[in-house]
Every structure is written in structure tokens, then in C-alpha cells.
Amino acid sequence: MDNPEAQVERVIRALTVQSRQDQADALEEYFLPDAYFIHPFCRVPSFGDRKIPLINQTINSRWFIFFIYQWYRILSPDIKLTIDSASFDKKNDLLYCSIRQKFTLWFVPFSLWQANVRLVTVLELKRKPTDRNNRPILNGRPSPDIDDLSLSYQPNKLYFIKGQEDHYQVEDFLKFIAPWGASLLWFSWQLFATFICAAGVLLLRKPIVVLRERVLGLDSRAIKKE
Structure with a gap:
């Protein structure tokens, strides 16, 4: 992101109300591989790429965040979400988003179970140099693209999400586990x-x-x- 306040709504909507592929693309484009995630119900600590030999699969913390957002969409396929405001604290690289959402479990008939909640999402951002595909250059190493290895290439810098922390008032948090x-x-x-x-x-x-x-x-x- 080069303008976090203006672009964050597109990121949030891709993660919460759009398709599985949109979720995967948004995480790949905007989240760092070692991003962390903190929510009242779940947590993903920050860790980088780890290879699991038996299944030949490379995982990182972003990989688990994807599953959280997938489960979120499975439980509530028809989420109503409004981003009321976004404010970027550039000094501390923190982006604050005030959000309202209506969360409805698909298997409860007649929408008898609904959680109309408010929350503040705090995104920790990191400004990173990027390759020609706008992917972050990690550990000072560009992606293995021959063109990007040219000495004449000057990396552009963009903001990427290092971590996400969701904050709920207690009464809003209770609406998820005991709505009545x-x-x-x-x-x-x-x-x-x-x-x-x-x-x-x-x-x-x-x-x-x-x-x-x-x-x-x-x-x-x-x-x-x-």
C-alpha cells in the first residue's frame, strides 16, 4: 500500500466478504509472510517460513491467518461490514480502523443468531522495498527475477501489514458466544x-x-x- 488510509477498505473487504481466491490474493499482496494475528478467539504468533519434510509443505504465520479468514467466511457466508473510519499513525506505523459488522451463522435458521458488533482493528505496518511485481524484498534480497537483479533497478517502497490486532468491547465480544x-x-x-x-x-x-x-x-x- 502506498496510501494505507485510502486502500485499507479494499483489503478488509477482500478478506471478509469476497471469495476464497480474493482472500488468498489479498494476504499474498498486503501481508508479510511472518505477519501475526490477535483476536479474542484466536492468535497466530509471528514466524517465518518453515518447511515440513513429510508433506513437502512450506508454512508461515500468514499461512495460518488464511485459514482463520477461511473459517470466518465458512461460518458466516453473508457478512455485512462497514468501515466507518481509518486513521494512520505514520510516526508509529499503526493503522486504526473502526468497523461495524453483522455476523450470522449459516446453519441457524431464520437468522435467529446474529452478532451486530463494533470493533477497532489495529494494523501494524512495515515499509519495505519491493520488486517489479510490488512484492516485498525480504532480508535485503529481491525475488529471483532476472530483471530485478539489474543494478539500475531502484526498488519502490510500500507499506505491508506486519500484524493485525482486533479489539472488541466486552458487550460486543459476548454477542459472539451468547447472543441472547x-x-x-x-x-x-x-x-x-x-x-x-x-x-x-x-x-x-x-x-x-x-x-x-x-x-x-x-x-x-x-x-x-x-
Whole structure:
């Protein structure tokens, strides 16, 4: 990506609402081979190419991320997804995306099970030089393309996804595992906790101030000047 804020929606849609081949192409084009993935339900640590001798298969962490997105589409073939905003922190190479999605299990009749959730996806980006096919040059070595080995070739630099981390509020997370009322129970608990905070201040503020000032000898009015 040369403009992450403008291009990230295309990447997210390819991974979540398009075909299996679109998913594979998006991962190959935009994710580094050792990309990591963190979600409340699953995690893929970062690791590079590893060859499995018995099956003659080379795997890496991106390989497992592909299976996660495949399973995501198998469970919910008809996902409704909206990207509300995207903001790129260029100093720290972090891209923040605010997303709303409707996740429906295909085997539940009449759409009785639905998770209407909000999340913030944080993408860690790395700017890498690329070959003529816009593939990242890893470890300072271009891909084995004769043209790219020419001394006159000046690699272009693009942003690639080093890692993805999905953040959900607890009430949204609960909609995935207990859609019928669990989020309402959590909402009620949050209101109760707020009431406890207010009651604690009203009932205990004066005794605590007295304890601090008279027993412990601390002046609560003293403010440290910075």
C-alpha cells in the first residue's frame, strides 16, 4: 500500500466478504509472510517460513491467518461490514480502523443468531522495498527475477501489514458466544458498577479524607506542581 488510509477498505473487504481466491490474493499482496494475528478467539504468533519434510509443505504465520479468514467466511457466508473510519499513525506505523459488522451463522435458521458488533482493528505496518511485481524484498534480497537483479533497478517502497490486532468491547465480544441477552447482562453490570462508584464517593469520601489527613498525616489539598 502506498496510501494505507485510502486502500485499507479494499483489503478488509477482500478478506471478509469476497471469495476464497480474493482472500488468498489479498494476504499474498498486503501481508508479510511472518505477519501475526490477535483476536479474542484466536492468535497466530509471528514466524517465518518453515518447511515440513513429510508433506513437502512450506508454512508461515500468514499461512495460518488464511485459514482463520477461511473459517470466518465458512461460518458466516453473508457478512455485512462497514468501515466507518481509518486513521494512520505514520510516526508509529499503526493503522486504526473502526468497523461495524453483522455476523450470522449459516446453519441457524431464520437468522435467529446474529452478532451486530463494533470493533477497532489495529494494523501494524512495515515499509519495505519491493520488486517489479510490488512484492516485498525480504532480508535485503529481491525475488529471483532476472530483471530485478539489474543494478539500475531502484526498488519502490510500500507499506505491508506486519500484524493485525482486533479489539472488541466486552458487550460486543459476548454477542459472539451468547447472543441472547449476555450483552444486556454486561450492560446492566456496568450501570451497577457506576452506581457503586458514585455511592462509594458519597459515603466514604469524608472518612477517607479524615483518615488521610489526621491519621496518616497527608494533606489531600496538596497538589504536586509539575
